[in-house]
Amino acid sequence: MNRRSTRLVALGLSAGLAAVALAGCAPSSGDGEGDGVTLTWWHNATSGPLPAVWEEVANEFEEAHPGVTVEQTGYQNEELQRTLIPNALASGDAPDLFQVWPGGELRDQVENGYLMPLDDAIPDTISSVGATVNPWQVDGKTYGIPFTFGIEGFWYNTEQFAQAGIDAPPTTLDELVDDVAKLRAAGFTPIAVGAGDKWPAAHWWYQFALHSCSPETIQTAVDEYDFSDDCWVDAGDQLEEFLGINPFQEGFLGTPAQQGAGSSAGLVANGQASMELMGHWNAGTIGGLTADQQVPGFLGWFPFPGIPGSAGDPTAALGGGDGFGCSKDAPPECAELLAYIMSEDVQKRFAASGSGIPTVPSATDSLEDENLKAVAVGLGEASFVQLWLDTAFGTTVGNAMNEGIVNLFGGAGTPEDIVKAMQDAAATL
Amino acid sequence: MTTLLKPAGPAVSAGPAPTPTPRRRSARSRKRAEIALFVGPALILFLGFVILPVILAAVYSFYNLPQAFQWDDLADPARFIGLQNYVRALNDPVFLGAVGHNFFILGASLLIQGPIAIGVALLLNRRIRGRAALRLLIFVPYVLAEVIAGLSWKLLLQPTGGVNALLESLGLGALQQNWLADPEIALWTMFFILTWKYVGFAILLMLAGLQGVPEELAEAASIDGASWWQVQRHITIPLLGPTIRIWAFLSIIGSLQLFDMVWVTTRGGPLNATQTMATYMVEKGQFGGQPGYGSAIAVILFLISLVIALVYQRFALRRDLAGAVTRGVR
Numbered sequence: 021m022n023r024r025s026t027r028l029v030a031l032g033l034s035a036g037l038a039a040v041a042l043a044g045c046a047p048s049s050g051d052g053e054g055d056g057v058t059l060t061w062w063h064n065a066t067s068g069p070l071p072a073v074w075e076e077v078a079n080e081f082e083e084a085h086p087g088v089t090v091e092q093t094g095y096q097n098e099e100l101q102r103t104l105i106p107n108a109l110a111s112g113d114a115p116d117l118f119q120v121w122p123g124g125e126l127r128d129q130v131e132n133g134y135l136m137p138l139d140d141a142i143p144d145t146i147s148s149v150g151a152t153v154n155p156w157q158v159d160g161k162t163y164g165i166p167f168t169f170g171i172e173g174f175w176y177n178t179e180q181f182a183q184a185g186i187d188a189p190p191t192t193l194d195e196l197v198d199d200v201a202k203l204r205a206a207g208f209t210p211i212a213v214g215a216g217d218k219w220p221a222a223h224w225w226y227q228f229a230l231h232s233c234s235p236e237t238i239q240t241a242v243d244e245y246d247f248s249d250d251c252w253v254d255a256g257d258q259l260e261e262f263l264g265i266n267p268f269q270e271g272f273l274g275t276p277a278q279q280g281a282g283s284s285a286g287l288v289a290n291g292q293a294s295m296e297l298m299g300h301w302n303a304g305t306i307g308g309l310t311a312d313q314q315v316p317g318f319l320g321w322f323p324f325p326g327i328p329g330s331a332g333d334p335t336a337a338l339g340g341g342d343g344f345g346c347s348k349d350a351p352p353e354c355a356e357l358l359a360y361i362m363s364e365d366v367q368k369r370f371a372a373s374g375s376g377i378p379t380v381p382s383a384t385d386s387l388e389d390e391n392l393k394a395v396a397v398g399l400g401e402a403s404f405v406q407l408w409l410d411t412a413f414g415t416t417v418g419n420a421m422n423e424g425i426v427n428l429f430g431g432a433g434t435p436e437d438i439v440k441a442m443q444d445a446a447a448t449l
Numbered sequence: 450m451t452t453l454l455k456p457a458g459p460a461v462s463a464g465p466a467p468t469p470t471p472r473r474r475s476a477r478s479r480k481r482a483e484i485a486l487f488v489g490p491a492l493i494l495f496l497g498f499v500i501l502p503v504i505l506a507a508v509y510s511f512y513n514l515p516q517a518f519q520w521d522d523l524a525d526p527a528r529f530i531g532l533q534n535y536v537r538a539l540n541d542p543v544f545l546g547a548v549g550h551n552f553f554i555l556g557a558s559l560l561i562q563g564p565i566a567i568g569v570a571l572l573l574n575r576r577i578r579g580r581a582a583l584r585l586l587i588f589v590p591y592v593l594a595e596v597i598a599g600l601s602w603k604l605l606l607q608p609t610g611g612v613n614a615l616l617e618s619l620g621l622g623a624l625q626q627n628w629l630a631d632p633e634i635a636l637w638t639m640f641f642i643l644t645w646k647y648v649g650f651a652i653l654l655m656l657a658g659l660q661g662v663p664e665e666l667a668e669a670a671s672i673d674g675a676s677w678w679q680v681q682r683h684i685t686i687p688l689l690g691p692t693i694r695i696w697a698f699l700s701i702i703g704s705l706q707l708f709d710m711v712w713v714t715t716r717g718g719p720l721n722a723t724q725t726m727a728t729y730m731v732e733k734g735q736f737g738g739q740p741g742y743g744s745a746i747a748v749i750l751f752l753i754s755l756v757i758a759l760v761y762q763r764f765a766l767r768r769d770l771a772g773a774v775t776r777g778v779r
Contacts, residue, residue: 102736106517128515216630216718271608273719274630282607292609415516415738430632430720448513448739 057351060115061092062108064100064342068304069373076369081360088353101125102415109134109347116354120164120345122155123242123407124414135163136346141355145362149379155407156343165362168376169341170300171323171399172223175391178320180208180294189322193262196325200267203294211267212284212293213429214277219410220284221272221429222422223297223338224262225438226409227324229255231332235404242412245446247439251331256428256435258327263429269293273430278305285309289316297324299340300377303391315374321394323402337402340411341379413442420445503751509744510534516738534745544746547717547724548753550636554725555704557640559697562648566696567689569648570655571681584656591649599713602642603629606714629715632722639723643710647703651696658692659685691769698761705754726750 061078065071071094078090095104101121108114109129120126120135129135138146139162146153146162156164176189181199184206190196203210215221230238233251240246269275269287276283277298285302287293289309296302307315326334344361346354360366367383370376374389377396387393399405410418424441427433513530514522522528538544573584590598605611606628613625628638666688667680675683686693708727711717717724717732724732726746734743 110517110519128517132517132519216716218718269608271627271630273632274607274627274635274715280604282604282609415736419737426718427720432632432720448742449515 056087056089057353058089058091059117059351059353059357061090061344061357062100062104062115062118063092063094063344064097064119065094065375066096067308068375070094070370070375073366073370073373073375077361077366081357084360085353085356090357114347114349116350117344117346117357120156120343121411122164122166122340122343123411124416124418125411126156126163127158128414130158130161130163134348136348136350136354137161137163138165138346138355138358141352142359142362145359148362148364150381152341152379155341155412156345164343164345165358166341166343166379167361167367167370168300169339169379169399169405170377170392170395171337171339171402171405172227172297172299173321173323173337173395173398174295174297175288175302175306176295176320176322177208177288177291177293177318179318180206180291181320184208184294189320190325192325193327197262197265200265209269209287209293210295211269212275212287212296213268213272214275214284215268215272215426215429216274217277218422218426219408220277220298222410222425223408225255225259225421225425225428226338226406227297228258228262228327229332229409230336230338230406231255231324231327231330231334232258234331235333235336235406238406238409245413245417245443245449247442247446252439252442253435256425256438259425260428260435273426281309283309288319291318300392300395303389304374304376315389315391319391321391321398323398333404335401335403337398337405338408339399339402339405340408342376414449416449417442417445506744506747506751509741510748512741514739514741516740518740528741530741534742535749537742538745538749543721543724544726544729546721547726547729550723551705551707551725553636554640554643554707555701558643558647558700558704561640562644562651562700563693563697565644566648566651566655567686567693569652570659571685573652573656574659584653587652588649590646591653593646595646595709596713598646599642599710602645603714606638629723630719632720635715635719635722639711639715642714643707646710647700651700654692654696655689658689661692662688694765694769698758698766701757701761702754705750705757726753 061074063074065074074092074094078092082088082090100119105114105118108118109132114134120129126135142165146165149165152166152169153162156162156166174189180203181189184199184202186199186202190199200210213221213224229252232254233241233249237249237251241249241252269284269292272284275287278285280286281290284293284296285298285305286309288296289306290311298305303315303319303321306319307313310316323337328334344358346358362380364380364382367378367380368386371378371383371386371392372388374387374392377387377392377399378384384396387396406412410422412418413421420441421438424433424438428435428438508523511531511534512523512528513533514528569587573580573587577583607613608627608630612628616622616624626634626638629635662685666684670680670684671677706727707725708731711723711725711728712731715723717728721729727750730743730746730750733746734740737743
């Protein structure tokens with residue numbers, strides 16, 4: 021019982037967590053402390069301040085749980101999502117704790133019985149994030165818990181906006197169109213888009229879809245792959261019209277999104293483009309692409325403007341988050357570690373590090389970065405947050421959709437083609 | 450071991466015996482054991498890592514599989530869709546485009562890289578100042594890792610990258626292009642990068658081939674009054690034939706299976722303008738959540754490569770390989 025008492029002492033460090041973690045570990049105390057448990061933890065933190073936070077968390081958890089070793093490794097996000105985790109799960113040799121993406125992928129993994137339901141092990145942790153956990157639930161059971169969640173918006177160069185004579189960020193699509201013209205007239209590249217990576221271009225269409233389709237229509241599409249509503253074609257029509265004003269940089273079809281000075285984030289970071297539509301993580305990405313590795317002082321954020329008269333929810337936002345879940349065969353300590361990651365203390369440190377917006381509401385106050393604060397406010401004001409559509413629809417439909425959208429960007433496809441590609445892909449499921 | 454080897458000695462001297470004797474048979478079984486011993490491990494590796502995956506891919510290609518499929522999915526009759534993946538591939542404009550791109554690269558390699566390589570090799574085969582340094586320089590791109598070379602070109606060829614900046618500073622701003630971002634020219638840019646990368650290897654092969662061309666022939670010809678050009682045209686290049694045919698074979702196979710350089714620089718984009726069979730296979734099979742369709746593309750790629758390789762061997766390489774296969778020499 022020595023193990024338990026050490027645990028208690030250590031757990032006292034993180035108030036509010038003790039009860040949860042203890043409840044989770046009680047059955048495991050019979051394992052005997054001699055054996056030693058090794059938890060493997062795969063996450064997507066490879067740059068910025070986050071890897072250090074996770075390493076610290078792993079060390080603290082090891083200290084608080086003698087006999088437990090945490091082997092944490094960060095991998096590049098797409099590599100982790102598309103290759104490493106699917107292969108590890110399929111081969112039956114999965115890591116214990118790992119990044120779990122909500123939506124179509126989660127449904128597949130649950131269907132194959134790869135994931136551990138967490139509701140009985142750490143119910144308090146689950147309830148601590150409120151409705152944000154919903155995308156990580158399948159049939160009422162929770163298979164992952166998000167540690168960060170944010171919405172998409174425009175990251176913009178406040179100085180260039182001022183120089184172009186724009187007083188306030190646009191609140192309607194028409195204002196955005198006007199601002200694009202003003203920026204062009206002032207000699208700036210209005211918007212950067214990383215269409216070479218496909219999804220950043222696709223997000224433009226998602227935004228138009230979100231504003232032309234009602235939340236119910238989107239939900240039906242996610243559940244039944246029913247894209248028959250005209251709003252899906254409307255989204256493409258609106259995007260096509262927007263593309264007509266030529267708002268993007270030269271050669272956007274070959275521009276990557278996040279890597280290198282020539283990427284869309286790099287163009288914004290170095291003042292070569294005035295704004296970029298991108299997720300909540302972009303401040304960190306932009307900061308990493310400047311000469312001094314600091315988030316530039318000119319960076320500002322505003323949400324995607326509303327489209328008056330459209331069927332969609334005007335204050336709806338598009339967003340996503342990162343969450344962790346445990347594999348089916350993981351030892352009980354896995355859920356404990358997850359509970360520790362989600363504890364208020366760790367969430368506050370996560371927020372303070374500027375890595376993203378925490379999901380535990382009380383930790384939001386610890387945000388120091390002005391831009392992340394702005395995103396958090398935007399998130400709070402959104403009446404409805406839709407998960408990234410490619411994530412929500414799953415790989416097969418999502419991939420076909422993104423491809424169709426990029427074709428529209430390149431003038432090689434029509435709004436109808438996008439919907440048809442989605443329907444065709446859904447038919448192969 | 451020793452028991453196997455013991456009867457071996459006398460077996461040789463028993464050679465003239467007209468009918469199989471027990472000794473002869475044991476010699477034969479010894480030979481078989483030898484073959485099994487030497488070929489076995491390689492055969493197992495070949496079966497396990499080449500033949501088996503090919504068969505598995507062929508099996509998968511008849512199914513409609515989810516991204517992370519399991520063996521159960523293969524037992525599910527609803528997932529067996531026969532030849533539908535193949536029908537789809539043959540009607541898929543992106544895939545047909547990818548096949549076209551492979552053959553474009555193939556043709557351009559043979560027609561453009563070949564003459565460049567032969568020309569430079571002939572030049573470097575003469576005694577000129579700085580020959581060793583030139584040979585080294587030409588071979589450097591081939592030695593560079595594919596990913597490093599690809600990333601470097603990707604950065605240089607960005608709209609705001611080094612190549613356009615150089616053109617600008619040379620007063621050739623009008624020639625600036627979105628090299629890898631413009632679907633109209635991306636494939637040509639890709640071919641340029643590939644040429645830069647692989648022509649050094651071709652030149653090296655040709656230079657090696659030139660060493661096998663006896664100087665006496667050229668000497669005799671020039672005594673007879675042949676010009677340098679005539680010597681090259683009628684003596685050197687015909688004698689370089691075997692080397693050229695081998696190089697062409699390698700180039701054809703490389704063009705058909707082209708993957709890494711494309712993946713690193715454009716990943717098949719923009720708008721699939723540089724998509725090849727191999728990149729499309731990975732795009733669909735690995736990242737598009739359709740392993741069945743990806744496998745069908747893999748099988749088609751395999752069949753195209755196999756047919757071309759066999760035809761080429763049968764007709765172009767026959768003389769070069771004559772003896773090599775039957776007698777195991779050379």
